[in-house]
Amino acid sequence: MTKNTNSFFEIASDEDFRTWLPKELRGDETEGKRLSLYLLVDMARCTADDEISRLDEICQDSEWLGLYDDFEGDEWKRIGPRLIRIPDESKYLDRPSLGLPAQAVSYLLAGDHLSSLSEHLLRLREITIPDGGKSLFRFQDTIVMRELCDLLSAKQISIMLGGASKWAVPCICGGVGILSKEVNHVGGELALSEAQFELLNDRLLPHSIKAEVDEVDSAIFLDKDLCQITTDLRLRIEAARSYGIKFDDDVSLFCILGLQLPAGFDEVNPFSRILQSVRNGDRRFSAEVGKVSAEEWEQFESQIGFDVNN
Structure with missing residues (x-):
């Protein structure tokens, strides 16, 4: 044999x-x-x-x-x-x-x-x-x-x-x-198999997010090579999962916001409140971000000293 x-x-x-x-x-x-x-x-x-x-x-x-x-x-x-x-x-x-x-x-x-x-x-x-x-x-x-x-x-x-x-x-x-x-x-x-297909899709998620980031702002990754970018995104995906974010499009949004906003954005309202509701299992991250009012955005900008429109 x-x-x-x-x-x-x-x-x-x-x-x-x-x-x-x-x-x-x-x-x-x-x-x-x-x-x-x-x-x-x-x-x-x-x-x-x-x-x-x-x-x-x-x-x-x-x-x-x-x-x-x-x-x-x-x-x-x-x-x-x-x-x-x-x-x-x-x-x-x-x-x-x-x-x-x-x-x-x-x-x-x-x-x-x-x-x-x-x-x-x-x-x-x-x-x-x-x-x-x-x-x-x-x-x-x-x-x-x-x-x-x-x-x-x-x-x-x-x-x-x-x-x-x-x-x-x-x-x-x-x-x-x-x-x-x-x-x-x-x-x-x-x-x-279904298990292989799901694992492959999960492994390819950082690369899909990179493509989205490049469309939003190609300058974000300008000074990093592909290895650095993928490593960074895998860590951000892990953080998103730790908050109970399950859907890939929600994970992508969390990662993109994390790249655009100052570090620690997830510990400040409205995001800390949104993530708590996601962790409790009754909310979608993207849906809740879409509900953030102009007043809440102003309060967020004031607290972190950052203009989200620039």
């Missing part, structure tokens, strides 16, 4: 990844099993002109396919992921991201041809969710993939990888997460 050794593990630093990658690509050379390096590029994260130009240069020297090219509409084709086979990886190993944004690139190691690997990824574009429906799966999004990786079972990892042996995903706080398959491919559709 074959032991199932499909797994997820982490490489602690980018430097360690640069050491690990060429060794894995060589594979078992005595049996002619050298692997090819494929880049999976999230085009939605390559927005600057120099990034697009750099990517076009890489593609000129490589085989590649657009994984949304069969979708209708030019915008889908523009933001759709590209799968690129690197013909000579040795000249790129000193900087595996190839000069592209770190979170825009993940790496697949496979003996498959480009066409076979792309066909597998095309089948992964839809994922079965707990209610039995289908949802577009943005496996090119390294944030989604990293939050999902260690939730997967050994069978799900096999389904994810298909003919590839490794799928490497950069982590926002450094290092790389690796999905690894050491046994033959298991067929089937990728489906998440």
